[in-house]
Amino acid sequence: TISPQALSFNYEQGNPSMPAAQGISVSSNPAGVSFTASPSSNGGWLSVNGAIQATPQSVPVSVNAASLAAGTFTGTVTISTSTFSSVDVPVTLTVVTSTPRLSVSPLTENFTLTQGSSLSPGRVTVSNTGGGTLQFSAQATSTQGNWLMLTTDGSGTATPSSPALLGFTADPTGLAPGLYTGQITVQAAHPTAQAVINVTLAVSQAAQSLS
Secondary structure (H helix, E strand, O other): OEEOOOEEEEEEOOOOOOOOOEEEEEOOOOOOOEEEEEEEEOOOOEEEOOOEEEOOEEEEEEEOOOOOOOEEEEEEEEEEOOOOOOEEEEEEEEEEOOOOOEEEEOOEEEEEEEOOOOOEEEEEEEEEOOOOOEEEEEEEEEOOOOOEEEOOOOOEEEEOOEOEEEEEEEOOOOOOOEEEEEEEEEEEOOOOEEEEEEEEEEEEOOOOOOO
16 A cells, blocks of 8 residues: 555745655555665656665655756656555656845944034845845935935845845934934835844034134
């Protein structure tokens, strides 16, 4: 007896982890019948652990889809014995295109500036840790004025091999001494995702000079 009669695996491109192995249970009456499990697939993506075994036994079946294009692939694990007719267990592997995944770095930025000093630049790296092209938009908000500003309109794209750089500035002009907080919010469209970078600005009093 062989169970299940078919196996199905799913894999998303770019995922470093392959699908978990699945087992084919092989049993007989009486027990102790030797059998072989032979995988067959175009490109060698299908494998089994332990070619010669004896009933009852579960045969681990694994797939390696790292080099496969998106699509549906079929293979077979053939269970053969010297006593019974061989049985083919069909295996289906579905590989789907990886969706974009938003990742930003750093998640915090801290500035310490003196009253009247020049603005200080910063930048955030927007990465796509998934697949395809990530489209994003960003905006900056700040407490007590517009001291936190993006240097561009905030829109851009990122691919797994080409992250985007998002520039911004912290400007102490017109601010009294104190601690100010702001945020840069990065929003991805498809699929919807959001990341927030917290920005703090500590403004110190300008040194007094004797005249």
